[in-house]
Amino acid sequence: ELKVEQNPLFLSMQEGKNYTIYCNYSTTSDRLYWYRQDPGKSLESLFVLLSNGAVKQEGRLMASLDTKARLSTLHITAAVHDLSATYFCAVDIDNDMRFGAGTRLTVKP
Amino acid sequence: NAGVTQTPKFRILKIGQSMTLQCAQDMNHNYMYWYRQDPGMGLKLIYYSVGAGITDKGEVPNGYNVSRSTTEDFPLRLELAAPSQTSVYFCASSYPQDTSYNEQFFGPGTRLTVL
Numbered sequence: 001e002l003k004v005e006q007n008p009l010f011l012s013m014q015e016g017k018n019y020t021i022y023c024n025y026s027t028t029s030d031r032l033y034w035y036r037q038d039p040g041k042s043l044e045s046l047f048v049l050l051s052n053g054a055v056k057q058e059g060r061l062m063a064s065l066d067t068k069a070r071l072s073t074l075h076i077t078a079a080v081h082d083l084s085a086t087y088f089c090a091v092d093i094d095n096d097m098r099f100g101a102g103t104r105l106t107v108k109p
Numbered sequence: 110n111a112g113v114t115q116t117p118k119f120r121i122l123k124i125g126q127s128m129t130l131q132c133a134q135d136m137n138h139n140y141m142y143w144y145r146q147d148p149g150m151g152l153k154l155i156y157y158s159v160g161a162g163i164t165d166k167g168e169v170p171n172g173y174n175v176s177r178s179t180t181e182d183f184p185l186r187l188e189l190a191a192p193s194q195t196s197v198y199f200c201a202s203s204y205p206q207d208t209s210y211n212e213q214f215f216g217p218g219t220r221l222t223v224l
Contacts, residue, residue, distance in 0.1 A: 004151075031210055042199060042215045043152075050210055088151055092211050095159060096167060097142065099151035 002027045004091050006100035013079045013107050021103045023072040023089035031092040032072045034063050036085045037102070043088065047074075079107045110135050113216035115200050121222045122190040130185040130219050132200030140203045141183040142213065143167075143175065145196040152199065158183055190223045197221070 003026040035043040049065035144152040154167030158177040174186040201213040
């Protein structure tokens with residue numbers, strides 16, 4: 001059974017600091033997605049990673065994929081308050097999408 | 110484009126009642142999905158469809174039914190509502206033929222409470 005595990009589940013950071021969120025999955029896949037969800041809102045696509053070694057960057061966020069280790073990371077650089085949200089990774093196995101439990105990020109001044 | 114739309118936004122049901130959650134997309138996406146999100150949790154896939162007339166079960170299909178008669182619409186039917194179905198329901202669509210493969214676009218959600 002495909003399992004997707006994120007850690008940490010809760011992350012409180014100070015502005016200006018760096019941190020990494022990890023997403024491990026249990027079955028071979030080369031399609032991984034990162035989404036952001038603000039409280040009470042829907043999900044917004046951040047990154048699509050479709051091959052081993054893929055790296056995508058947008059602003060202060062950078063995502064990478066290592067299919068051999070079954071690991072994706074979401075790195076936050078110099079965090080700002082606007083990045084406070086819940087971040088989900090999702091793995092696609094033949095259209096069966098499995099989401100991690102999410103990492104609730106709070107960035108404090 | 111309106112993107113993915115869902116109705117209703119909120120609904121309270123009594124145990125044993127039935128209802129249909131509506132989902133529509135105007136992006137000509139052939140893949141559509143239904144998820145539920147319990148408080149503080151990730152999304153769990155209920156059903157998905159890769160095109161009109163084709164549906165398949167996801168991780169948690171029990172207690173739900175779907176149909177896909179058109180490309181645009183993908184309704185989710187709850188029969189005999191139970192308190193365990195209290196959740197936020199999200200519909201999503203995607204177009205795997207493009208380079209972002211199965212990047213999904215989500216609707217605003219339907220918050221359902223079963224009492």
